[in-house]
Amino acid sequence: MGSDVRGDQGISRGPSIGPSIAEILDSHAGGTGSPVKTATRVADAIAARGDDGTWLSTVPRDELLAAAAAIESRPGARTLPLYGVPFGVKDSIDVAGVPTTLSCPDYAYIPETTAPAVQRLLDAGALYVGKTNLDQFATGLNGTRTPYTVPRSVFGGELISGGSSSGSALAVALGQVPFAVATDTAGSGRVPAALNGVVGFKPSRGLISTVGLVPACKSLDCLSVMAGCIDDVDRVFDVMAARDDADSWYRDRGPRYAGGPIRVGLPPVAELEFFGDDAMRAAHLGFREQLERQAVIVEVSLAPFLAAGALLYQGPWVAERLVEFGDFLAEKPDSIHPVVREIFRSGLTYTAVDAFAALQKLQDLKAEVARLWQHMDILVVPTIGTTFTVEQVLDRPIDCNTMLGHYTHFGNLLDLLGVAVPLGVTSDGRPYSAMLLGNALSDDTALTLAAQILDEPRAAAAAADSAVKEQV
Template identity: 85%
Template sequence: MAHDSHGPSIGPSVAEVLASHAGGTGSPTKTATRVADAIAARGDDGTWLSTVSRNELLAAAAEIENRPGARTLPLYGVPFGVKDSIDVEGFPTTLSCPDFSYVASATAPAVQKLLDAGALYVGKTNLDQFATGLNGTRTPYTVPRSVYGGEMISGGSSSGSALAVALGQVPFAVATDTAGSGRVPAALNGVVGYKPSRGLISTVGLVPACKSLDCISVMAGSIEDVDRVMDVMIGRDDADAWSRDRGPRHEGGVIRVGLPPVDELEFFGDEAMRAAHLGFRDHVTRHATIVEISLAPFLAAGALLYQGPWVAERLVEFGDFLVAQPDSIHPVVRDILRSGEKYTAVDAFAALQRLQELKAEVGRLWADVDVLVVPTIGTTFTVDEVLARPIECNTVLGHYTHFGNLLDLLGVAVPLGTTTDGRPCSAMLLGPALSDDTVLALAAQVLDEPRAEDRGAPEPSRSPTPSKEQI
């Protein structure tokens, strides 16, 4: 189904949905009806792989309304989508591979927290198969397109999660991010993509891509919505070996911004994107404390991800399926998985040692800088361009994102508007692990969003074991 697309059409925010439900102008049932209508009107555009039926969605909304104390719930009746690599009990988890599909017997703790907070589950969103890709084309289902039109890719792997928010169907969606999957599609659809510090959100119930790197992330229309959702989702889970407690809140004051030398930035010949980003940098330079910081160690770490043994980690989860049913796997994904078979234990240890050296080098840089600002993506591609050069284009898309989890950073993709030729421009704000609140504070400043500086850090919570100064 064809649609005119000119950019995101962000719907009601979490706060606006809650206000309408509390004030009586709306209700979870009315919101559910609006969401079902919006999804039906689009048809199969590649955003959703499965949705709760209209009758079941309305029944779920009515159940929320009838809960004792429902109106006090922090996400009372707020609709959301879940990337189809994360389990929701009773619903299929497909990873965009029909032959891999199974019906989940339990809900991922991170999603269960949202449900317990009154959020309304709508369905599962599309992704690059096995969460392997940053472009959104590696799916046997309908290939989604960016809301900016022009046959532009949606980005991946969390393609559907970004689109569900950018189309105004839900105010937030749950995604994942191993190599940029929660930031690249956010950039290509003009929404906020937040990849928290690894371990803040439980990854139990997530089918891993690279278990040592995977993060559950959030797409939203604003930093305020990210804050509201993350306050629900964050919490230690002893069933997750990588779980850890939240870092300190930002207490106000100057945020030192690191900017790479301009000659270290790569836009792959895209002059319009270069001009847009440099214009943003000029603005930042006039309004913030700037420290020049080299990208060299960051990019060196990023090169290890797909040019090193971490690609073999995907075989821990998918190796048996690759052997048993290779023809069920998307050809590009299959080739990537097979490329992991060539690495040895020696390769793995050599890469780990090199990564540790780079971590130490980057770690010293944070003594002088609080947040590093780079482009989220250096250029954009059409679907046909990616299909013609799937590996090369994907590598370009991950230029500024591949190193994030390897170096234990957090990242926020922040929409900045468009280039002179109407394509989306996004900046990525990066910080060291557990500095999430400082990075989000800067993101709010960039977006001119008020954000309370006295947000008190909550007591560490545990998930159950299985069952503004303006820039």
């Protein structure tokens, strides 16, 4: 399936991760940098790229520098956990006074208030840079379903960026911002992270408020975080995860990792699907061999997980999108991307009987999966089984999208959390990534294993308990 994306000298392109949050904070504290200097670097980096499909809107340069200066002059700002740290926001999440477009100009509106999760970042001293591109109405995993510039992966070769949070992944992979806010209903945060070589963290649903997010499937929606390392994820998550009584899906965070061995579930190799991509298969199996030498391994069948995933787009959950977008589909169908419009219309074919039958089937699968968590802590699978070029996706938009979601579609249906962990490149220079899946509220255990895989200490986690207690 894949194409060779190596340059003329056989050197693979890939992410150019910029300074981490810790490095930015150190520079601001030590005087070698400042929020204004950081803002200048960000503005220059974005301007140098031009319109590459990463951003749908950005704060004008003079306003960005003024906002950074205002952070510098804020009383007590230097003690804030994200003092002057720049970030982007997926354009399905509200920022007051900035159009929320969902990559559909005719749908756009200007919100009066900022989504609480984003406001917490601003209150923590972070610097809002702009809105990032997405598959229209957050419907898709490939990044091509947009009327704006279609983004490409940082690995070149005309590879897709992945979606729907395409711009959020690219903004981090290009080194423009250390983190970006994304969403993940069916893989929309993890797939583009995998295709651009960054960390994509989809926490347990309900830990980060979804108020101010335009719903895709409200019962499944989840804000997620793109970052260059686990430490950055920790820092951002500890700010964003907080009680919001206006969010009816809210729940408290689970326990911190208690130490000791992490039992890792691995599916039988015969159950893994790479869609004929031998290079991706070899890369993932090589990673598994390393993991088997380092962790306590439990063999776990993927069958119930995949059965749940099949319900998402081959079942009535697609109709949930019409709760939010049904009127717009009826009134302005021509304003919707043709592939997205086809998906929306497919939701009209389901009945209440279909919905209840699917809910009952899902409950059976949840019970089956719940028993598996008694024997493992984290399930490890590929994040994606193969990659595609933009041309391949445009030729077969539904089929390619289904393959991209093979390992992600079941996540929120089964109430799991997920971390996409970048592992490098295949023999032909394409990105590969492992996905760590955990039962709801085991976020800290999954992040601990992700840090171990990346050989990264988790200094932020030890200090995070007190921060979380202060937020609740």
